[in-house]
Amino acid sequence: MRALVDEKIRHMPAAQRAQSWTGFDANFSEHLGAAGFIGMHWPEHYGGRSCPAIERYIVIEELLAAGAPVGAHWIADRQSGTHLINYANPSARNACLPGIASGKLFFCIGMSEPNSGSDLASISTRAVRVDGGWRIRGAKLWTTHVTRAHMMIALVRTSDADHARHQGLSQFLIDLSLPGITVNGITDQTGEKHFGEVFLDDVFVTDDCLIGTEGEGWQQVNDELSLERSGPERYLSSYRLIPEFLDTLQVDADDIGACTLGEIVAELWTLRQMSMSVAGQICNGADPSLEAAMVKDLGATFEQELPHRIQACLDGGEDNIRYAQLLPVLDYLLNAAPSFSLRGGTREILRGIIARGLGLR
Amino acid sequence: MNSDNALLIDMVRKLCKELSQTQMDATDGGSMSREHLWQKVEDFGLPYFMLPADAGGFDGGWATAAKLFQLFGEYALPLPVGETMIARHYMHRAQSLSPQELPKLEEVPISLAHCSDAIITLNGDVPLLSGALRNAAWTPQSNLLVSATIGDRSVLALLARDQLVTRSVCEVDTFRNTAAEPRAHLRWRRLPLTALWHMPTFTNLMTAGALLRSAQMSGAMQSILSRSINYALERKQFGRAIGKFQVIQHDLARLAEQVAAAQCAALSAARAADTEGGTEAAEFEIAAAKLRTNIAVAPATTIAHQVHGAIGFTLEHPLHQFTQRLFAWRSDFGNDRYWALTLGNSLRQLSGVDLWPFLTARSDRQVVARQAGDGDEDGTAGNSVNGSESRAHPSVG
Structure with a gap:
């Protein structure tokens, strides 16, 4: 695994590696798929290798630590494919999973909308039953890689929520090349178009695009979010900064730098122990939603603070030659870090989940 | 964790509950009460927990011991039980390698320290110790097991309580730490040693002490968490329980x-000590654990006090039993x-x-060693938060 990654990304600039799991490189994904490292925990007839989930965990840790550009297939491998296996009908599974596993079919997540962010149950994109399928009308926003993904799993409203607002929601598999779909990228403050918006103008999808059960979307989306929130990418997004910082300490060593490195590695080690424990519990069939929320909040705080802590150790006059690796990585991560506690459930939403787990809600 | 361990931990929890109750009820707080408490610890056999079964122990490893250390913190035991367990473990190993005549110990606790500037000279056959300790825990009330590195070899020395205060060869500056536990700065000049072992492997009691404190601190934190949630x-304020306010929920x-x-x-470091073959070999994990526990002290104690309001700031309320120990333990065995x-x-x-x-190589080796061992799969992260079931709540995409 390390040799394969090293061969493919040896010449990639440090700042590009710093993009970690948001770095999009379709060629790399295809190569990884051909090597059997995407969907490796899925059954063989879907293109997987039936590996224990913990083996996939080790592989994605290695990819993240190296700064491999895994963004193109990341969402499909992490959640969409597994979610389809859990809920979609056989024709949808057969249509998508082998493509995902070969690193050629990319997914995005249709949850947030212009007027619905953290309050996900308030979405207004709507699917109406028509002859042979459904017509979907509405918009999704902040959708990662929407301009380059092929498919979207979207949460939409299929009936009014008369009694409880969590009812009447359903999930659909939507081919983004269908008529009536308009996609726009949105430039973020790092200068990249990582996310975007998608408009659905009476898009027709067939019956077999309904994922799971009509009206059960809320519970299903909860399960999907468990897959989304429990992985090691929730504390490793800034990892590339640590080896670059370590390399500068071999040249310019002082107690402040050594102390900061020691603290960072103590926290990193602890988060890794916590994250592996969550992974172990998932492998054993448990539902560690509370633990996963704690690891994600602690992890996001860690990876968000990391560039600031390292910046604070520098004297501001670092020359661009000896610090040629560290400075661009730091620059990128200072800009990217505010998103770490927004994506995949804001810090505030996670703390609400934790408070519920503590018996306070 | 196997069921034997669960049973044992249950029994130790009962003992800790009883001891902390006795302590809190004692109005005089005199030495009688402390000795009475210690006798209960001896009667239970806790000091010998980490000795082999054929030596009268429980064969306890570091991972199980750490769970007991957590209990000592969770109940704020005012006694060096963990120190004595570790000291007995090291002394047993040292004695089985090279038996020494031990100084006469009353059944009183044994504390731990590592002396980094020790010098040993000889007066005839009698080894003499010179060196200094800062912030030595539970001294000079307890006996003291000291590790030191002399040249490229490690030694262990057992100092009986009365030796520690022999005026002619010891300078003792005693004080109480933030939690009113006894501490001392000590300096010895040619202190005669009756029990000195040359250890075949690198020996440093500071690392073992750091693991002990890290586990105790995580136990004390568990206590302030449950107390804060219950409180x-x-x-009630503004007509409802304060825990219903979002800002309090997020603090908790x-x-x-x-x-x-x-x-x-703390528990991961203890497992590493078992699989790496001792606390010294697991210094990386123990260093990380003690440091991570230390880092948690400020946010954890600040939130607990804030949630408790003024009542938690009184001497009458038990919260300070835990928060003051956390302040103090942060400086013990390496700040x-x-x-x-x-x-x-x-x-x-x-x-x-x-x-x-x-x-990854370190953790892989530890996983492999554990799987080859007893298959203890008790590697849970935040598993003891009130034991309540979590219900997920979805949000943005």
Whole structure:
């Protein structure tokens, strides 16, 4: 695994590696798929290798630590494919999973909308039953890689929520090349178009695009979010900064730098122990939603603070030659870090989940 | 964890409950009460927990011992039980390698320290110890087991309580730490040693002490978390329990995260000590665990006090039993500066590209060793947050 990654990304600039799991490189994904490292925990007839989930965990840790550009297939491998296996009908599974596993079919997540962010149950994109399928009308926003993904799993409203607002929601598999779909990228403050918006103008999808059960979307989306929130990418997004910082300490060593490195590695080690424990519990069939929320909040705080802590150790006059690796990585991560506690459930939403787990809600 | 361990931990929990109750009920707080408490610890056999069964012990490893250390913190035991367990473990190992005549010990606790500037000279056959200790725990009330490095060899010395205060060869500066536990700065000049062992492997009791404190601290944090949750659910203001306010809920969530991190760090380090073959070999994990636990002290104690309001700031309320110990224990067996520098300076020997392989090789080796062992799969992270079931709540995409 390390040799394969090293061969493919040896010449990639440090700042590009710093993009970690948001770095999009379709060629790399295809190569990884051909090597059997995407969907490796899925059954063989879907293109997987039936590996224990913990083996996939080790592989994605290695990819993240190296700064491999895994963004193109990341969402499909992490959640969409597994979610389809859990809920979609056989024709949808057969249509998508082998493509995902070969690193050629990319997914995005249709949850947030212009007027619905953290309050996900308030979405207004709507699917109406028509002859042979459904017509979907509405918009999704902040959708990662929407301009380059092929498919979207979207949460939409299929009936009014008369009694409880969590009812009447359903999930659909939507081919983004269908008529009536308009996609726009949105430039973020790092200068990249990582996310975007998608408009659905009476898009027709067939019956077999309904994922799971009509009206059960809320519970299903909860399960999907468990897959989304429990992985090691929730504390490793800034990892590339640590080896670059370590390399500068071999040249310019002082107690402040050594102390900061020691603290960072103590926290990193602890988060890794916590994250592996969550992974172990998932492998054993448990539902560690509370633990996963704690690891994600602690992890996001860690990876968000990391560039600031390292910046604070520098004297501001670092020359661009000896610090040629560290400075661009730091620059990128200072800009990217505010998103770490927004994506995949804001810090505030996670703390609400934790408070519920503590018996306070 | 197997069922025997669960039973044992249950019994130790009962003992801790009883001891902490006795302590809190004692109005005089005199030495009688302390000796009475210690007798109960001896009667239970706790000091011998880490000795082999054929030596009258329980064969306890570090992972199980750490769970007991957590209980000592969770119940704020005012006794060096963990120190004595570790000292007995080391003394037994040392005695089985090279038996020494031990100084006469009353059945009183044995504390731990590492002396980094020790010098040993000889007066005829009698070895003499010179050196200094700062912030030595539970001295001079307890006996003291001291490790030291002499040249390239490690030694262990057992100092009986009355030896520690022999005026002609000891300078003793006694004080109480923030939690009113006895501490001392000690300096010896040619103190005659009756029990001195030359150890075949590197021996450093500071690392074992750091693991002990890290586990105790995570236990004390568990206690302040449950107390804070209970208080937030009982205390009413503005017509409802304060725990119903989102701002309090988020504070308690942050507290729970810090407790989960401290517990996971301490228990992971203890498992590493078992699989690496001792606390010295697991210095990386123990350093990380003590440092991570230390880092949790400020946010954890601040939130607990804030949630408790003025009542938690009174002497009458038990919260300070835990928060003051957390303040004090942060400085025991290596403070943040010590362990951060130790870790940082040792990691600086690596180049950046080797950092990840270093981290994973250590944990892989530990996983493999555990799987080859008894199959203890008790590696849970934040598993003791009130035991309540979690219900997920979805949000943005």
